[in-house]
Amino acid sequence: EGIIARFRTMAIHRPSVLIGHVVGSVVQCVMSVVLVGAVAVAIGFRAKDATALEWVLAVGLLALVSLALTWIAVGMGLSSPNVEAASNNALPLMVLPLLSSAFVPLDAMPGWFQPFAEYQPFTPAIETLRGLLLGTEIGHNGWLAVAWCLGLAVLGYFWSTAKFN
Template sequence: MNATLIHHDTHDTRPENARAGSRPGTGARWLASDALVLITRGLRHTLRSPDSMITSVALPIMLMLMFVYVFGGAIEGGIEHVAPVAYVDYVVPGVILLTAGFGAAITAINVTNDMSTGVIDRFRSLPIGNWIVVLGHVVASLARNLFATALVVGVALLIGFRPTASVLEWAAAIGAITLFVLMMTWVSVLFGLIAKTPDGASGFTFFVLFLPYVSSAFVPPETMPSVLHGFAEHQPVTPIIETVRGLLTGTPIGNSAWLAIAWCVGILVLVMPISGRLFRRRTTS
């Protein structure tokens, strides 16, 4: 990757103001080229670390199989009065979001690796925007997580998941999942910038990964003790799951869609500028 950037830089004999875009379209073209290089780098890291990718896909699939085949009979009988769908249809939307959480954790580790191994100093010596380094991680995470989600849905279809969604509902569900993945990725970027070591980054993401378990992912919140019920009803993951579940299986959505959008957009508005300032502080100190 460094060789690619160096090649890109050594063939740029124009003055710096040309790279900044003094001529129409020049700046945008170079920014797009730099962004593509950094995004490709992020995807190559994924391909070179298949164990991380396998883990982020295998764990959610194993959980789905365990809940459907090991606990499903007992759980389905206990929740049929509040969740009038087959348990496999109930649990798959939650597993989809859990997959995004595992995948986003990899982003935190990758960001921390960049910040602690000195590669950022190499990037600073090249005529690229600092924010493009973060953009590469974010776009690579989106691609990685959507691919993992597709694999999980494929396995779910094999074990009996039967969505009733129309084309428009599928598109809306994919949009909701993408928004959630984007939000989770930026949260992971922030954790990766705060952490000093990859192990620390992994630890920071533990709390976020725990959220789907205390939500409507595996059982309705109504079946939980009162304290957990209140938390499950009012945390960000539950309305997102309810929105995806409603779009795919036809269960009532209510105001979950608006709450899901509000949570995701609100967290993004909060986390993105903080991440940007923290990245600039750590790369200019």
């Protein structure tokens, strides 16, 4: 509270505190992704004919997903009444990848569940990553993943700055 109150009295752009936090979190996430990717390659992961550009695009997509989820998490945290609630509010976001095509192909899922799994943010991102690194068909998933990420990032930014102000 004390440092934030001091920042509010200074002549700085109001959301810069939030932007700094989000940028720091995204940089930390990208470093983690690069480390995990290096370990995966070291223990035997081989991308099917993936070029350096496809690797860069994959890391860029993961950074964009991280940016979107971080802005949403900041909005959830600022909307929470206390610290305990803020730490638990983002739990549903951690379940969404499990309810996507990450582990089971869409056509192998029960018919009643396929629409949910297909039309959520993680499925196009996962399918795009598979396409970039494993050579599967990307189709329209790349644009959908970018659209989801940008939409969620903008929504999270406006939600967070409104709550912060």
